[in-house]
Amino acid sequence: MAVQFPKHLKPIEPQGKALLQQERDKATFNSDSLKKYIYGNDYLEIRERILQILLADPLLSDKSHRYYNGRDIRFQKSLAAAKRLVELARIHKWNEEEVGMAEYLFDEPSAFRLHRSMFMPTIANQGTEEQKKLYLEPALKHEIIGCYAQTELGHGSNVRGLETTATYHLETQTFIINSPTLTSSKWWIGGLGVAANHAIVMARLITRGKDYGPHPFVVQIRNLENHEPLAGVVVGDIGPKFGFNTVDNGFILFDHMHVPHVALLARYSSVDKITGEYITPPNSKLAYGTMVYVRANIVLESRVVLARAATVAIRYSAVRSQGSDAANPKKLTNPDGTIKVVETPVLDYTMQQYRLFPIIAQAYACHFTGQEMHRMYHENQQKMSEGDFSYLADLHASSSGLKSLTTTLAVSAIEDCRRACGGHGYSLFSGLGQFYQDYLPKATWEGDNYLLTQQTTRYLLKTMRSVQSGKTKDKNATFSIEYISEYLANPQAKSHFTTVADLSNPEALLSAFKFRAAFLIEKAVYAIDIEQTSWNDMLVEIYRISRAHCQLVMVSNFLAAVFNNNKPVDATLCQALQRVAILFCLSTLEQETSDFLTSGYIVPAQALMIKQHFISVLKSIRPDVVALVDAFGFPDYLLNSALGENEGDVYEKMTAMAEKEPLNQSVVAEGYQNYIRPLIHGGKANWKFDNDGIARL
Amino acid sequence: MAVQFPKHLKPIEPQGKALLQQERDKATFNSDSLKKYIYGNDYLEIRERILQILLADPLLSDKSHRYYNGRDIRFQKSLAAAKRLVELARIHKWNEEEVGMAEYLFDEPSAFRLHRSMFMPTIANQGTEEQKKLYLEPALKHEIIGCYAQTELGHGSNVRGLETTATYHLETQTFIINSPTLTSSKWWIGGLGVAANHAIVMARLITRGKDYGPHPFVVQIRNLENHEPLAGVVVGDIGPKFGFNTVDNGFILFDHMHVPHVALLARYSSVDKITGEYITPPNSKLAYGTMVYVRANIVLESRVVLARAATVAIRYSAVRSQGSDAANPKKLTNPDGTIKVVETPVLDYTMQQYRLFPIIAQAYACHFTGQEMHRMYHENQQKMSEGDFSYLADLHASSSGLKSLTTTLAVSAIEDCRRACGGHGYSLFSGLGQFYQDYLPKATWEGDNYLLTQQTTRYLLKTMRSVQSGKTKDKNATFSIEYISEYLANPQAKSHFTTVADLSNPEALLSAFKFRAAFLIEKAVYAIDIEQTSWNDMLVEIYRISRAHCQLVMVSNFLAAVFNNNKPVDATLCQALQRVAILFCLSTLEQETSDFLTSGYIVPAQALMIKQHFISVLKSIRPDVVALVDAFGFPDYLLNSALGENEGDVYEKMTAMAEKEPLNQSVVAEGYQNYIRPLIHGGKANWKFDNDGIARL
Incomplete structure (x- = not known):
């Protein structure tokens, strides 16, 4: 007889579903509009179409075994699924994008993954026509x-x-x-x-x-x-x-x-x-162009990794209630219209907001940065085809550092979100444990996240030297040249953060990030060229410089997208995204305060102001956070998470998933006879039993 | 037929064993002496004695299944082992400490763990004599x-x-x-x-x-x-x-x-x-005394968690060679006396030192802090038995924050060390993956690491108010009162970091940490009492204050232990530990620079000096790092790590462990017939085979 939860019991009031609905009602904008704005209709159509095919497939629709089984069973099931995906691709004549979507939604790396992502592309790119015929044709047919x-x-x-x-x-x-x-x-x-x-x-x-x-x-x-x-x-x-x-x-x-x-x-x-x-x-140099493309995709993938982790943690934090905030108690209207005080959702605690909201902002920052990288990739490909390679070095350098920064952010975010789910984050049913474990290698492959930063910084140091020496004529040739030139024109600049209002000024924020990156670059050039510090002794600084530069690129792309000409037409949407952009800037600024202080660009009083103001900026997006993660529209099938699914029935899901635990398939689990009974009954003579097996003590 | 590695192949020169020996020869002190100094002879005798019993036991000596099996098999094996440990305890009449040592060395939490650590102690502490007879006696016998x-x-x-x-x-x-x-x-x-x-x-x-x-x-x-x-x-x-x-x-x-x-x-x-x-x-109030004891043990456990993670990463980094540091190439003497340049062990790269050496320092900081907590626990118990409760609140407050800080450090350290092992850190054979997964809950239980900090800070705020209002008469009553009083006497104090030599001055370092903690406390009291900021809006600051206070406590304990009267007698040992203590202070200072800058205690030029000097402090302990982890003397049995074991035969271990992978027990693995062959042979007509099965293409 299997273990079963009593079916008549319900979770304590208020129910998760009602709590999530309250959150959705509070949002200042329409999350469906934002979803379309992020993805575009084509992507959403493909996602929905492929999703329905997977959900209808007996072999692929059920992911429940993933959390209970060891490698042996999971590997066999994964092979079976990989074969099935190949068959579905044939049946439905999927193109590259559709196959990629199916793999994304199925969300489990398989033995055939590298065949598609590395083996075939390498032959396509580096093989002769003869070799393509010999190897690529049978490979496409999985022969x-x-x-x-x-x-x-x-x-x-x-x-x-x-x-x-x-x-x-x-x-x-x-x-x-x-x-x-x-x-x-x-x-x-x-x-x-x-x-x-x-x-x-x-x-x-x-x-x-x-x-x-x-x-x-x-x-x-x-x-x-x-x-x-x-x-x-x-x-x-x-x-x-x-x-x-x-x-x-x-x-x-x-x-x-x-x-x-x-x-x-x-x-x-x-x-x-x-x-x-x-x-x-x-x-x-053409290969470098391709690398930019691959890395733009990694940045866009970081976006959905960040957003997915945040989706789980934000929704669960809206449902999970714990204690009460004395200054701002949570109230609920009873059916009879009276008001009662209930426990406070953890989402209302500032510490939880501090841990989670910046992750939402990072997801959006990656979105706009990935989009801009794609735009620049195409612009650069066009230029290169015309023999103009002037963009390439800058683009390649930034893309290296951005791959490093965004995957590092994404790796941390999954684990931070898992921990922010408290005890239940440690259950595999959270959906965040295996997600973290499977995503982690992204920080190592396609370029180790530490080594990559050397490429970025080497280019930035070179750019600094070139501008310093006057060799660079066009001060607007690239973004790096531009901000380095601005800095060199006024290396004693100070921030414009006089009042808290200045902390929401996009220009002022952008200037701060520009100054800080250029300051670090200049100091490093000095250390290497004048003080003769070795490259090895500079590695920590080199890492920091790449990070500073790429944070600047992200800040710049995000601000441009929501404050400038091409900003969203829908005013509520635009304002909501502007708040998120400001949050991204301030959370990054707050986290990197020491750089800004060390450069002399801000003074201690301003640092204190930023720290304090940041708490109110967190509050400014509080009403929108559920809608902001909803906008990514992750299907429950993808999330596979008791804590994060759309309906908010966290506790029903947790218990339903626990019922499937193999140890629960009998009320007396395997192991009792061999390992527990002999201990208990070792001194059996001492025991007397009631009829119902209760010991008389 | 199982897969087997060719036995005649050796790893590339130089061999790991030789590289580790070089490291050991370089150390400035004797690691055996340090081992005795850390643990004492009694502990080492017990550890060795229990280790030999476990190694001789057929059921307990082999941990190899842990990395290959799913929960089903691991759970059954763990139950069997737990039963065996109970039997061994009976046979050898182990006391509490010896049972604890066996569990520590066996290193796998079991179904009986809470029986011993929570069920029985709760009855012992909270039960009447009748209840102890009724429940505790049969519990002790596992009835x-x-x-x-x-x-x-x-x-x-x-x-x-x-x-x-x-x-x-x-x-x-x-x-x-x-x-x-x-x-x-x-x-x-x-x-x-x-x-x-x-x-x-x-x-x-x-x-x-x-x-x-x-x-x-x-x-x-x-x-x-x-x-x-x-x-x-x-x-x-x-x-x-x-x-x-x-x-x-x-x-x-x-x-x-x-x-x-x-x-x-x-x-x-x-x-x-x-x-x-x-x-x-x-x-x-007696229960609070017990909590201090439990938390002192958690801090001492953090010590060995940090040290164990560092042991794996440091030893592997001494063996793993990658590229070459142009400014300082690694040279090897051939048997014929000639010199050849070989690849550089990654331990020589500053970034690797920056990532790993502070973890060693944290391990030692936890060691001295845990010891001091034990001393104070006993002193406090003595005082309480005399009716003097004056130490209790301070001790309890610090112990809450220290539990939070040291377990947070330990959790990060395992994952940081795993990542610092590069790709192989991702293999379970590293020994760090399961270690991280099993240790993680420590950050949640015995008090959530975020919530706990509220206890610490609430006490510190109260202390500040009491000193400010003049209610506290004895300015030396507790450490907190002491440093808060010092700060209030001179809240405009500035650091004494004029030259880099000052950065190695224990007094100057301690003063900096005192000032910073007190500054944060004072600011928070002002925000709450004068600006009426709500407790919820202060949570981020509250967390920071607890961390700042506990970092100060650790700095203070570490410096006192190696610079003051009771410092180690052996001069080389003492000097080595002093360098580690300075490293601990500076790495913490460097990581928290923004606090020190924001408080006005240091100025930007000093922050730059600290950042630069820190790189040379890393170098100062470079010759000792392998000896510093060796001193913890973790048995290979405990580490269960291909990368970190004592002999340094990393690659032989990796391949030996890979041979045991279940998928390798046949050269054609399970899954081929069902899932791969049908795909390949789907278009079979196209293939012709040579005699040896090579396709003619």
Whole structure:
């Protein structure tokens, strides 16, 4: 007999549903309008259409097993789902965007993920026409399944340290792929552990005795008939991880394995088949353009990660009532019209607002920044096609730092939101635990979040030197040049924060962020060029500079979007977003106060004013917070969270999910007979039992 | 056939073992001496003795299953281990400390944990002699197994909001335990889901129509003969959690269940059996003394949590080499005496030092603070026994904030260390993933880390008012009175940081922390008393004040221990610890710069000096970092980490652990036939195979 909750019991009044409705009624704007403004109708149409297909599919509609099962079962179920998604894509003739939407809504990384996101794009970008026919065509039909094998056991972020070699062997016209050491084992390769039969292997290309560094080779690794590893290959799964356990991250070692000449992806660089001569790639900056595109998407993804975490925590905080705020007690109207005092929703406590509201603001900041990155990407692609590369360096530098900053924000936000849910945040039913665990790697891949900042700052230091030396003629050529020039024109500038009203002035706020970033850059150039501080000793500062620059970019994009010409037409919407923008500026300012003080741009009295005023800015968006997360419109199917779903029936969901716990499928759980009874009945002689088994003591 | 790594391959040179040995050779002091200094010989003897018993036990010696299995298997294995630990305790006649050590080393929370840590102590402290005989004696023999049921589905931290009632029924001389709503279900109760047959239930005591608030009742919940729930009880497991999944956190609902009059733990308050009259407890402050003791232990536990996380990250960072620091390349002497340049261990990168070294310092700060708390606890107990309660309030207030601060630091440290291990930190083999997940609840239980700070700050505000108004006569009565008085005597004081040498002056550092804490307290009193700011609007500031006060306490304890009279005798040891103490002060100062600037105590130029000097302070302990973590002497058995174990054979461990992954027990993993083959062979007609299964493309 399974454990069941008594069906007649209801949660204490007021009910979550009523509380959420109160919040929705309070909002100053229409959250549906905001939803359309954020996503556009096309996106919403696709999301709804794909959602309905998934909900109707017996294999994909039920996510309930995810929280109860270990890796063994989850991995098998995930493989089954991945196969089903491939079939659905065929049936419905989904395009890239639709497949991506299905994966997003299904929300579980799978063994085939890297096949689609890395294996095929790499061949498409770096393969010749012959290679595309050979590898890409069967890959599109899933007749071969691939992965992307770069990272090694001993080398992650430093690609130049890779040990795997691919030595061209003239006699056989083959490359010999070899793993010379244990540390040269490819490691962390998604899809490799179980699923893939092909891999793009990054190996040091050696020909005619010379090492040309890492190059990509398409290597068949498993027998296509029976999936056994080919001769010379040792391959397997790297084992359990903190998250991502539905993916078979794998390892592979090669023992002098010969692969054909065609294996080297040869669109840019190649080896002459007959002579073995290395043919140098044309110097191309085009790849950097693509990186900007990928990173713009990561920023837009950060947006929905932040918003999703906030959705759960905000809705639950509207429902969860705890204690009473003496100065502002929560009152409820009884059906008979009388008023009674009830407990205060935790959303009314300033500390909770302080922890959560900035995350909502960050989500919107990422939204507007990601959109602007996309716009600039297209503008830059256009320029590059006309031979104008003047935007590229600035765009690429900012995109590196923004990837780092926004994914760092998103990682923190999930965990902060989980903790802000109190005890229940620790239940997997919150939906935030596995979400955190699966999202985390974003801070490491596509560029480690610390290393990336070196690219950003190196560019900014160069820009500072160029402006300082007068080499830069056009002071408005790029945003970086512009704000660095402004700073150099007046390095003793002071803030305009005289009254609290100034703290809501977009111009004044933007100026502060510009000054602070430029100040840090100037100080670093001085330390390196004049004081001869080593790059290594500057790493902490380098990280800070990238962060300061990217916070400025986000502030600038957000303010421009809601205060300038293209601001939303709907006035209530516009005003609400303006408050959120100001909140974003002030929460960032408050968090980074020491930089602003250290630069001399603000004085202690202003810092105190900011700190105090920030509390009232939190209050200014309090009526809108549920509507602000509602506007992201995450389907309950995606959230999979007892605490955060749309209806607010938190406690009914928690108990319903607890009923499904495998240990509850019998009122006396497995383990009792073997491990508990022997202890209790060890001194059995002492016990006498009533008829109903109650001990007489 | 299982997947196996080629046995002839070794990791790239230099080997981890050699790198760690270099680090150990570099240390300026003897890590064994430091180990004895930290723990004392008694502790080390017990640790070693218990360790050997566990290592020799077939059931307890192998922890390898922990990383591969889901909750189902882990829970059963954990129950088996818990039973075995009970047996070992009987066999070896372990005392409390020895049982605690075994649990610490085994390092996995179990279903019996709360029986020992909450059920029995509560009866011991709050039960009458009759109740101890009735409940405690069988509990000690594990004839009954108990848990502590306080938290409810709808109410966590706010005990006054509990809904469960215990109404005294004169006719039957029983209490009727009842759960009126779904939200009144007890929830999160460790040991309840599967194991316990008794519970201490916190329920609102109602007698003669009056509600006296929550009181503890000992309630039998399951049949002792067959473990079935008793009539009127619905009980089960609350389901999967982010961590702690070897514990059966449970829920329970009571439907008007009668329990005997003796169930109410009656040492302090009771109900007259005949009249039903409530007998008020004597006002006792003694319980606060116990809380100080519990919290001192939590601080000492934070110490080993911080140190353990740091041990893994520091050792791995000494082994993991990546890229090269151009200004300071790492050189290795070949066997033939020649020198070669190798990659730089990441421990040499300033950013890595910035991320990790402060954590080592925090571990030592917690060590000295925990020790001082123990000393003060005993001093206070002595005073209270003489009727002197003058220390209690100060001690209790600080202990609340210190619990909050040190567990918050420890939680962050595990995750920071995990991330500082790069990609491999994400593997469960790092030992840091499950460690983080299992340690996390410490930030919520024994007082939520945010709520607790209100206790600390409320006391500090009261102290400030008392000193300001002249009511406090003895300016040295407590540490808080002392530093608040110093501040009020000179609220315009400025720091003594003129040169970098001043930044290593213990007096100057201590003064800075005193000033900053007192400044924040004074500002808050002004805001509340004069500006009439509500308590709710002050919550963020209240949290900051508690943190500032407790950082000061830690700084003060650490500096006193290594600079004052009782400092270590061994000079090299003493100097090494002094550097660590300075690092602790400066890293805290650097992190909280904005407070120091805002208070006017330091000026921007000094903030810049601190920031720059901090980088050189990191370097000052660089030679000692491996020895500093070695001194904690964590057995490999405890660490269970491929990255952090003593020998440094990181890559051999990673591959050995990967071989045990269940998916690797066959070279073609489960799932291929059902989910991969059908896709690949969907278009089978296109394929032709070589003899060896290589596709002809």
